Amino acid sequence: MASDRTPIQVPELPESVADATVIALHKKAGDTVKRDELIAELETDKVVLEVSAPSAGTLVELSASEGDVVKADAVLGYLGPAEAASEDAEDEAGDEPAPAKTADQAPPAEPAPAADAREERPAAESGASSAATEEAGSAPPPSPSVRRLLQEAGLSAGEVEGTGEDGRIQREDVERVRDQRAAGSGDRPGPQAPDSGASVQPAARAGEATDRAERIERVPMTRLRARIAERLLEAKQSTAMLTTFNEIDMSAAMALRGRYKETFEKRHSIKLGFMGLFVAAATRALERFPVINAALDGEEIVYHHYSDIGIAVSSPRGLVVPVLRDTGNASIADIERRIRDFAERARDGKLDIDELRGGTFTITNGGVFGSLFSTPILNPPQSAILGMHAIKERPVAVDGEVVIRPMMYVALSYDHRLVDGAQAVQFLVAIKEAIEDPARLLLDV
Known part of the structure; x- marks a missing residue:
């Protein structure tokens, strides 16, 4: 009965998101599901939303397909009582006779042949196998990652x-x-070099062109990648972006971390990293130079008397920037714990849309991927972004002597329409001083 059916609806989308794309269906019509079991995944411009079963039952209808664009409250399908599918199947079985077994039916599966046997299989047999695979290929498509x-x-x-x-x-x-x-590639003989006097035949060229064409794949951009491309282009075209650089001697920070990392982890159940120190240093510097924490809105400057710092996190879908709220009132342990939580949930696609909006400043750490030097791009409407890089031992001059120290290049990109060069340089120097002498963070000097 229609009254027994429970609609499965698209969840409410944020104000800035008009629609979502169905990127994965984990169930099909006729499947029995439990309450809160995952049915579909929807991709918006920023996050992946999960649609779960509102109750236990049977998925009697699925009206959406992968790739469909849906709006909030749209119906993806209907759930019926758990016995609905079996009753429908019995009705259909009663109306139609059971199919007779034919000679064309596939024989029972046999063990896969050895690698050598597979290589020597005739082309006709290989082609037939491929055709059968395509005909039977009903597996769900892989996820974006x-x-x-x-x-x-x-x-x-x-x-x-x-x-x-x-x-x-x-x-x-x-x-x-x-x-x-x-x-296996190391066991295969390499291609034979052609005779020096031999010329490449046209047929060979045509074969090479066909082979190259078959190795070209076109896939649509994900919504997140399209959004990233849009915002990066916007940042380059709508701001007067400039970057200033400095380098930080990480000796004191590394010594501090080495001295207290075990105690810190036992006390707070989280490892002590460098990002917590940089967030704390950036928070203090933003208090001293509030224009770095401001934004342009038309002909007005919007000053934020709080620090909501976005942390660029890599996910299988692309770069996302969840926001650490009010870092001025957070301890280093709180910051490290929240960053780890963001990284884990970004990897699993569990970040909430509200966690990705409203930042006043951003920090990105390309050093975790080995980057030594780069120019970060602004995250509009923010006016500045700090880029961290890999720590490398380098010879530096200290008190008139050349010594080897663990050094990190840092970069601050800023909107020159709002931030003067002197302010940007002083802000970066304030971070450098705090990291090179962490006691400044405790004493707030």
Whole structure:
């Protein structure tokens, strides 16, 4: 009965988000689901939203497909009583006779042949196998992060056997095939060099062109990647961006971390990193130079008398910037704990949309990826962004002597329409002084 059906609806979207894209369906019509079991994933400009079953039952109808664009409160499908699917199946079975077994039916599966046997299989047999695979290929498409991994590994979805639910390809499936190919590539003989007098035949050129065309793949940008591209272009075109640089001797910070890291972890159940120190140093510097924490709104300057610092975090879908609220009232332990929580939930696509908006300043750490020197791009409407980089031992002059010290380059990009060069340099020097002498953070000097 229609009255027994419970609609599965798109959750409420934030004001700035008009719609969402269905990127994954984890259930299909006829499946029995438990309450709060994941049914679909929706991608917005910033986060992935999960749609779960409002109650236990049977998914009697699924009206959305992967790739569909949906709006808030749209109905994705309907849940019925748990026995609804079995009753429908019995009705259909009663109306139609059971199909007779034919000679064309596939025989029971046999063990896979050895690698050598697979290589010697005739082309006709290989083609028939491929056709059968395409005909039977009903596994759900891989998630965006897995598609990206496939692309990086130079693999297509048809080359990887999925071990996930309903045959969905997982990250470990791609990594397994990628590693197997890498291990086997060393045993294969390399291409033979052509004779010096031989000329390349036109047919060979045509074959090479066809082969290259087959190795080209076009995939649509995710909504997050499209949004990132839009905002970066906006930052370059709508601001007078300039960058100033400095370098920090990390000796004192590393000594502090080495001295207290075990005690800190036992006390706060979180490791002591350098990001907590940099957030604390940036917070103090923003209090001294409030224009760095301000924003332009038309012909007005908006000063923020609080520090909401965004931390750039890498996720499988791209770079996201969750915001640490009111860092002036947070301890270093609180900051480290919240950063770890952001990183874990960004990796799993669990960040809330409200956690990605409203920052007044941003810190990005390219050093975790090995970056030695870069120019960070502003995160509008903010007027400045701090870039951290890798710590490398370098010879530096200290008290007239050349010594080896662990050094880090730092960069501050800022909107020159609002921030003067002297203010930007002084702000960066304030951070340098706080990190090189962490006691300044305790004494607030």
